[in-house]
Amino acid sequence: MNLIHLRYFVELSRTGSYTQAARRLCITQPSLSHAMAQLEEELGTELFRRQGRTTALTPLGEQFLTSVHQSLDILDRGIEEVRQAARGAGLLRIGMVRPLAV
Amino acid sequence: MNLIHLRYFVELSRTGSYTQAARRLCITQPSLSHAMAQLEEELGTELFRRQGRTTALTPLGEQFLTSVHQSLDILDRGIEEVRQAARGAGLLRIGMVRPLAV
DNA sequence: AAATCTTACGGGTGACGTAACGATC
DNA sequence: GATCGTTACGTCACCCGTAAGATTT
Numbered sequence: 001m002n003l004i005h006l007r008y009f010v011e012l013s014r015t016g017s018y019t020q021a022a023r024r025l026c027i028t029q030p031s032l033s034h035a036m037a038q039l040e041e042e043l044g045t046e047l048f049r050r051q052g053r054t055t056a057l058t059p060l061g062e063q064f065l066t067s068v069h070q071s072l073d074i075l076d077r078g079i080e081e082v083r084q085a086a087r088g089a090g091l092l093r094i095g096m097v098r099p100l101a102v
Numbered sequence: 103m104n105l106i107h108l109r110y111f112v113e114l115s116r117t118g119s120y121t122q123a124a125r126r127l128c129i130t131q132p133s134l135s136h137a138m139a140q141l142e143e144e145l146g147t148e149l150f151r152r153q154g155r156t157t158a159l160t161p162l163g164e165q166f167l168t169s170v171h172q173s174l175d176i177l178d179r180g181i182e183e184v185r186q187a188a189r190g191a192g193l194l195r196i197g198m199v200r201p202l203a204v
Numbered sequence: 205a206a207a208t209c210t211t212a213c214g215g216g217t218g219a220c221g222t223a224a225c226g227a228t229c
Numbered sequence: 230g231a232t233c234g235t236t237a238c239g240t241c242a243c244c245c246g247t248a249a250g251a252t253t254t
Contacts, residue, residue: 001105001181002104002105002244003103003104003105004244005244006177017208018208018209018210019207019208019209027244027245027246028245028246028247029208029209029210030209030210030211030212030245030246030247030248031244031245031246032209033209033210033211034210034211034244034245035244035245037210037211043181043184043185043188044184044185044188044189045184045185045187045188045191050208050209050210051253052208052252052253052254053207053208053209053252053253053254055208055209060184060187060188060191063180063183063184063187064180064181064184066180067176067177067179067180067181067183067184068177068180070176070180071173071174071176071177071180072173074169074172074173074176075108075169075170075173077169078165078166078168078169078170078172078173079103079145079166079169081165081169082145082146082147082162082165082166082169083145083146083147085147085162085165086145086146086147086162087146089147104219106219107219119233120233120234120235121232121233121234129219129220129221130220130221130222131233131234131235132220132221132222132223132234132235132236132237133219133220133221134234135234135235135236136219136220136235136236137219137220139235140219152233152234154227154228154229154233155227155228155229155232155233155234157233157234
């Protein structure tokens, strides 16, 4: 399992479209499809229900989404707090590259 | 950033020793060292204070640890719930590989 | 037929291991 | 000098992109 794939999952859940999600994530549609298929394999269940042209979360998919949302929110907040504290405290040592925002 | 590296970070924080942590994580010490250095680079600060032979968390390291702990706990709980629900509901389709516990 | 998703396949990045070095007790 | 951590370097897995196929409207 992969942090980036979890972010893919969130974005796909938000848009409900592989095409749109892939465009927003700056990746190709096949890559997104493959990543989600892999995630489903790891979890042992379908996360999305593809009926015709529409893509919607399954009940388990929705359940998983809430966990991922909470988890990523906490993590991202923690990362940002640490980065700001590091910048604020002037702990950047000579030669240390100032990290880019993600 | 990487989920596995975050788990490395938690384990290293727990043991306070690269050698022991690497052994428990079933990786080599250099790999762990490199992963943690990379994590520190991404965050723009030191997470561990190496003084002599002892390795302890910096204040920012402790702060980050709490966030990572919370985040991973929620994620792991979510994963486990989904997997159990998937098994329980008998949603395993023919040809779908039953996932191994991690 | 057009649009969307999936499957197949090849390439490049990065994570890990081995080896060598540095440092501390 | 023995143990621990870091740096250097090579290899292999895996993530992503391109191309082709399947399916629905």
